[in-house]
Amino acid sequence: MKKKLSIVDIANALNVSKTTISFILNGRAQEKRISAELVETVMKYVEEVGYKPNSLAKSLRTGKSNTIGLMVEDISNPFFASIARLIEERAYKNGYKIIYCSTDNDTQKTKELIDMFRDRHVDGYIISPPEGIEEDIESLTKDGMPVVLFDRHLPNVDTDFIEIDNLFSTYNATRHLIDQGFKNVAFVTFASNQTQMIDRVKGYQNAIEAAGLPVLIKEILFNQKEELIMNPLREFMIQNTNIDAILFGTNHIGTCGLKIMQEMGKNTPTDIAIISFDDYEVFELYSPPVTAIAQPIDEIADNVISVLLEKLDYHSASTKLKGVILKTNLKIRKSSIKASA
Amino acid sequence: MKKKLSIVDIANALNVSKTTISFILNGRAQEKRISAELVETVMKYVEEVGYKPNSLAKSLRTGKSNTIGLMVEDISNPFFASIARLIEERAYKNGYKIIYCSTDNDTQKTKELIDMFRDRHVDGYIISPPEGIEEDIESLTKDGMPVVLFDRHLPNVDTDFIEIDNLFSTYNATRHLIDQGFKNVAFVTFASNQTQMIDRVKGYQNAIEAAGLPVLIKEILFNQKEELIMNPLREFMIQNTNIDAILFGTNHIGTCGLKIMQEMGKNTPTDIAIISFDDYEVFELYSPPVTAIAQPIDEIADNVISVLLEKLDYHSASTKLKGVILKTNLKIRKSSIKASA
């Protein structure tokens, strides 16, 4: 059990050629008309000595690594962590392993990461792409690599992608706020040209304009550091004292918003009503519970991995590209309900 | 740029032997006394055509895959996700990539996962081990594989490990509750024989017994499903109406506990004081903010990866095993402060 045995070891032990062993191990015994009893012998022996083919050698030979590269914005963000969890599970079940990394929405870092993945000969890519990565993704697909984007897509790049209906989601949430009677509804989000962000802004804007209300948008530079989110947010709040409702564009901004509210002693929903994008334990437990736009995590993960596996299977087949758009669920909780005055 | 070029392609193009190229690329030019100008030429050409050595072939040849296997209990748990994030970063910086998976604390699943990692020739293992995995870990170390355990260790297996001072953490937290004047302090945790859990129970028990108070422990079967945590918890609460403070053994149980409190209309800390293990955004934002035992995430990740990298470097050197025990930080918030009656 100590020594790593190779296919030739077992071939020798059984006095058979390694070719035969290889065929048997790869289920091509039938096809090659290898005697059932030989198959049996080999299988038993392999089992017995615990022989495992060297997957590195196999990969080198076949060009397949049975690895999927997963690039999320930030694995420590619960949204991405949950999706990664589900994807991981499905992937392993299908004989693929996942190597992952966080892009931080940093284009340069992402480029390097893609390079590394290429280096490693991953068989397929799952990416929540940052801006400016179009060329690299294109070069990937051009070289025939299966790529599935999620959470957002790249407008001018043809790939499969899975996302949610961002525009309707924020439109709907904003409408809800308006219906409740709020007049100065702000939208706070990250400054970004990513498709999902643009749509979220649009959804808000459409609803507000349709209602003839003032558009109040605060864009914050993307950053993981909490302070750099909270500072501009605090400023915004101070400068716009008339705001009576806020829609937060991401879970991270949402929680920061909650902190600001606490810090400033604002009550929800009496002083300011709140809705956040992404559902999240903290929103459910907060008092009052925070209304949230819940993304269908399971469905997203399911679709992502299904689409990718499909491409991996019929590698050649010109399965046409798919853009899947999933529905979100507005979970209405107390934070967005107008106090019956 | 389309065709994958190999080392021999570039050797031919430059009319040099591939050995020379190999040496240059691996920084052994000096050592091999290769002329500076040749080195220059080669480097420039390599850069120009964007040649990247095939890491698979390299791995096959050298037996090193530059991959670290990371096995956490559940990547979607914020504690593990945060650690994974930090480990990932440090690993990539050092030229290692991470392949990861969640064990679910399932021994059988973990065994298979370890097998898979072995198959993939990962160079080192970072594991938060479930119970019953002793033999497999041992066989790993016996075969000379670098292994670092974290969050817990295996009592009868000699490995490096990084953990926190669980016993003192719960002891301290319990003392705090007692000092506040609470008389019926319960401890709710997962039923487990893992070292960290055992110590957490002991810490609680020691403090309680030292104070001559009644020991009130509720153990819940490990499960991800929220309902299967909440049901027994609810039952426990109903059967022990005299409890005036609870210490929760993990973040997951903690948030479930919060939900139960809300559901039962219990006020914190007037009806029941609360402390949870693991700090977590939700605890900070909750009203009242929840006292929590904060683990030093950064330090844990730092230590884990440092220890592993060290072992990876001096592979042979008999660096003696390290058990690192880190301190936690009891973040005292309102939920555990006795209302001045």
Add this chain to the structure above:
DNA sequence: CTGAAAGCGCTAACAT
């Protein structure tokens, strides 16, 4: 039905 042999791309003795 089975075996010999080539070769995936790279490294490292061993020449020269």
Add this chain to the structure above:
DNA sequence: ATGTTAGCGCTTTCAG
């Protein structure tokens, strides 16, 4: 100082 060559362990023609 640079080139030759033998594998790492596997798959896969091509011949028996």
